Amino acid sequence: MALNNKKNLPTLSSKHICTHLDYQHKGLSLKAMQEEMTFTLVNESAKQRIPHVLTVAGSDSGAGAGIQADLKACAARGVYCSTVITAVTAQNTIGVQDVSILPEDSVAEQLKSVLSDMHVDVVKTGMLPSTSIVKILHEGLKRFPVRALVVDPVMVSTSGVVLAGPSVLDTFRWDLLPMADIVTPNLKEASTLLGWPQLETITDMCSAAKSIHNMGPRNVLVKGGHLPSSSDAVDIFFNGEDIYELRSSRIQTPNTHGTGCTLASCIAAELAKVAKRYVESVLKFSKDVTIGGGPQGPLDHLCKLKRNVYHSRKLQPLDPDDLFVYAVTDSGMNRKWGHTITDSVRAAIEGGATIVQLREKDAETGSFLEAAKECLKICRHHNVPLLINDRIDIAIACDADGVHVGQSDMPVQTARSLLGPEKIIGVSCKTPEQALKAWKDGADYIGSGGVFPTNTKANNRTIGLDGLKTVCSASKLPVVAIGGINLSNARSVMELDVPNLKGVAVVSALFHRECVGTETEKLHALLTETVAAKK
Ligand SMILES: Cc1ncc(COP(=O)(O)OP(=O)(O)O)c(N)n1
Ligand SMILES: Cc1nc(C(=O)O)sc1CCOP(=O)(O)O
Numbered sequence: 411m412a413l414n415n416k417k418n419l420p421t422l423s424s425k426h427i428c429t430h431l432d433y434q435h436k437g438l439s440l441k442a443m444q445e446e447m448t449f450t451l452v453n454e455s456a457k458q459r460i461p462h463v464l465t466v467a468g469s470d471s472g473a474g475a476g477i478q479a480d481l482k483a484c485a486a487r488g489v490y491c492s493t494v495i496t497a498v499t500a501q502n503t504i505g506v507q508d509v510s511i512l513p514e515d516s517v518a519e520q521l522k523s524v525l526s527d528m529h530v531d532v533v534k535t536g537m538l539p540s541t542s543i544v545k546i547l548h549e550g551l552k553r554f555p556v557r558a559l560v561v562d563p564v565m566v567s568t569s570g571v572v573l574a575g576p577s578v579l580d581t582f583r584w585d586l587l588p589m590a591d592i593v594t595p596n597l598k599e600a601s602t603l604l605g606w607p608q609l610e611t612i613t614d615m616c617s618a619a620k621s622i623h624n625m626g627p628r629n630v631l632v633k634g635g636h637l638p639s640s641s642d643a644v645d646i647f648f649n650g651e652d653i654y655e656l657r658s659s660r661i662q663t664p665n666t667h668g669t670g671c672t673l674a675s676c677i678a679a680e681l682a683k684v685a686k687r688y689v690e691s692v693l694k695f696s697k698d699v700t701i702g703g704g705p706q707g708p709l710d711h712l713c714k715l716k717r718n719v720y721h722s723r724k725l726q727p728l729d730p731d732d733l734f735v736y737a738v739t740d741s742g743m744n745r746k747w748g749h750t751i752t753d754s755v756r757a758a759i760e761g762g763a764t765i766v767q768l769r770e771k772d773a774e775t776g777s778f779l780e781a782a783k784e785c786l787k788i789c790r791h792h793n794v795p796l797l798i799n800d801r802i803d804i805a806i807a808c809d810a811d812g813v814h815v816g817q818s819d820m821p822v823q824t825a826r827s828l829l830g831p832e833k834i835i836g837v838s839c840k841t842p843e844q845a846l847k848a849w850k851d852g853a854d855y856i857g858s859g860g861v862f863p864t865n866t867k868a869n870n871r872t873i874g875l876d877g878l879k880t881v882c883s884a885s886k887l888p889v890v891a892i893g894g895i896n897l898s899n900a901r902s903v904m905e906l907d908v909p910n911l912k913g914v915a916v917v918s919a920l921f922h923r924e925c926v927g928t929e930t931e932k933l934h935a936l937l938t939e940t941v942a943a944k945k
């Protein structure tokens with residue numbers, strides 16, 4: 411199968427589409443993706459974590475489609491697959507004999523169990539049979555953001571039984587599609603989503619892909635398997651800019667039950683794996699695998715059978731919980747207290763800082779780079795990410811974990827193309843529009859403020875707690891609050907009822923103090939207490 415676009419870009423095999431999505435997610439071009447697709451060596455000392463897809467779908471007793479197809483497809487692709495079952499169907503090769511929708515509470519509990527404990531990289535959806543189940547999923551994903559969402563808008567079974575009725579459509583359109591990294595409708599699902607008559611030509615499919623893209627997903631794959639007029643099987647992929655035709659010869663067979671679920675699961679699995687980290691070696695997985703935080707994790711049943719396994723040091727550049735106590739340095743404050751940058755960073759980390767940003771506005775490049783290298787050693791030792799403010803060059807030179815940029819700094823997309831998909835990029839946002847753009851451009855988190863007035867940053871507009879809440883609500887990314895936050899007001903920030911607000915970023919409350927470690931400890935304790943009281 412070949413993937414061609416109208417601008418004569420490189421031809422890619424279809425298995426690269428997922429890598430393209432991953433890179434596009436991080437703002438990289440097709441060309442950059444191809445160049446980057448060299449396999450890298452594994453960091454043997456790093457903690458092992460296997461790629462993980464969560465499928466939210468219906469059970470098919472015949473095991474051709476639904477949850478069972480997803481499990482098998484993910485297993486075949488070498489990816490761990492957890493499940494949230496939305497409905498139990500009785501079906502076989504003849505048709506669907508019964509559909510029982512699971513109680514909403516059960517779906518909500520399954521979702522919470524998995525997302526609150528396990529490191530899910532990608533969520534893939536199949537049969538979502540009721541409005542409330544779509545809403546539960548929508549809320550769950552806002553509370554526990556994942557790396558990517560693959561939506562297979564299952565509506566009608568191959569045999570013609572309705573699996574998600576018209577009442578679900580609006581929630582689907584308004585809540586789920588805008589969160590999706592890719593949506594994969596077949597011809598019937600595409601026309602139903604759009605309220606259009608049947609799609610009959612490739613031109614119809616292209617128009618449909620563009621119109622569905624307007625509903626908010628990052629990418630659309632309209633599957634043309636049922637296109638009557640074509641002797642080939644043609645799918646149309648649209649990423650918001652370019653349209654691609656995926657053409658392969660049609661295989662004449664009646665054995666097509668489950669193809670949609672399998673395709674969407676494979677896309678999810680490939681996204682979860684991050685293709686460039688593919689290494690051809692046998693690794694003894696299960697004894698060191700970390701899947702959950704509880705005392706009794708499941709076995710990775712298939713790893714021993716595999717000859718090729720994916721091993722990733724860090725599949726997700728940022729763990730949103732890392733934003734909890736975000737320490738931002740300031741050289742002026744360090745000088746005033748006679749602290750070196752490294753002393754301050756060490757003290758903050760020992761006091762409980764969960765991420766550190768070097769914000770050295772007046773540092774000379776050479777000494778900043780040396781200090782950054784030293785800080786990186788300390789951060790790596792404690793497994794705390796180190797970001798660099800503004801200076802992408804310093805971040806690249808010292809191999810920091812990422813950068814933080816503002817609205818007038820280097821654009822996120824450019825930073826991403828320089829740093830690659832595995833570095834963390836944070837961006838400052840004061841408005842919902844900026845928050846939405848941050849997600850589209852491939853940022854990993856948002857810094858939002860000034861929540862309160864601050865003397866640390868000149869002429870900074872204060873947005874208040876309400877402004878922070880507005881940004882959080884519009885954001886599909888985790889958010890850290892910043893600006894004038896200290897021990898006396900941090901509680902009011904963390905008490906805000908917004909699930910994606912993950913922590914506070916502070917400068918003076920930690921570094922304009924004699925004892926950085928003690929202040930960090932106090933802040934950490936206060937935030938922990940506030941979060942515990944909310945539960
Ligand atoms: C976590 C975090 N949030 C916001 C900022 C501010 O960045 P920016 O708007 O670029 O301003 P400067 O810090 O560069 O003055 C930040 N640094 N960190
Ligand atoms: C660096 C920075 N950015 C802000 C923003 O609003 O984006 S406020 C700010 C300064 C934060 O320092 P302090 O914790 O000392 O108030």
Ligand SMILES: [Mg+2]
Pocket residue numbers: 799800814815816819
């Ligand atoms: Mg900046």
